[in-house]
Amino acid sequence: MDPSTGRQAMSMTLTDRMPRGVYLFDGELAGRSAGDDGPAVMCLSYTWADDSLKLVPLRATERMDLMLESLAAIYPAVDVRSHIIAPPLTVSWEMERNFVGAFRANLPGQYRYQERLFTHFMQADLPERHRGIFLAGDDISWTAGWAEGAVQTALNAVWGVMNQLGGACDPANPGPGDVFAQYAPLRLPDVR
Numbered sequence: 001m002d003p004s005t006g007r008q009a010m011s012m013t014l015t016d017r018m019p020r021g022v023y024l025f026d027g028e029l030a031g032r033s034a035g036d037d038g039p040a041v042m043c044l045s046y047t048w049a050d051d052s053l054k055l056v057p058l059r060a061t062e063r064m065d066l067m068l069e070s071l072a073a074i075y076p077a078v079d080v081r082s083h084i085i086a087p088p089l090t091v092s093w094e095m096e097r098n099f100v101g102a103f104r105a106n107l108p109g110q111y112r113y114q115e116r117l118f119t120h121f122m123q124a125d126l127p128e129r130h131r132g133i134f135l136a137g138d139d140i141s142w143t144a145g146w147a148e149g150a151v152q153t154a155l156n157a158v159w160g161v162m163n164q165l166g167g168a169c170d171p172a173n174p175g176p177g178d179v180f181a182q183y184a185p186l187r188l189p190d191v192r
């Protein structure tokens, strides 16, 4: 807390400087409740693509130093470094095994895959033996890379499971499958 303003000295930060996105995680750690000055975690830089690739050659401490330098320019009165209680950890998404990039199945030329994945929860036209498996999450989202799309696919999957088990929505509160014909994405024919 900044006594001169009565407001928090630092908060979640979105910036066009190097860190791009800085997130603060307060935690109920070591028996202390959130917000009482107990140990916490800072996500110093949450980035992807060009922004994160620039950091790939740097070690964790070098990355931290860069980010703290940027933050010092944004928050000149906050000495983040003096609060460090553990060495920095870093994950480079692009260096992880099985990384297939953001927006897979959402790129030009992939519409047919995307449409089939996204709408798979509507299984009435599938042969009986192919029914009953429901996927959810970013991998089948209509808007991969955005949490909203992942949540949307979860709601679709829940509707699919309910339907598979013989359930139904309240008519006053229709689910995604009930209004599918109205909102379904266009199905394109296969091309050879």
Ligand SMILES: Cc1cc2nc3c(=O)[nH]c(=O)nc-3n(C[C@H](O)[C@H](O)[C@H](O)COP(=O)(O)OP(=O)(O)OC[C@H]3O[C@@H](n4cnc5c(N)ncnc54)[C@H](O)[C@@H]3O)c2cc1C
Pocket: 046, 047, 048, 093, 136, 137, 138, 139, 144, 145, 146, 147, 148, 150
């Ligand atoms: C750098 C970055 C910035 C982003 N910024 C934004 C943003 O500003 N706004 C926004 O809306 N979205 C943003 N997103 C996207 C958002 O994070 C995702 O769309 C969302 O998290 C997808 O949710 P999900 O549940 O489908 O998958 P995830 O959140 O990836 O969850 C999948 C979970 O499955 C676990 N898992 C994987 N394999 C296994 C296994 N074999 N067994 C058990 N568990 C397993 C993983 O550990 C993970 O916890 C960002 C993503 C990234 C990478």
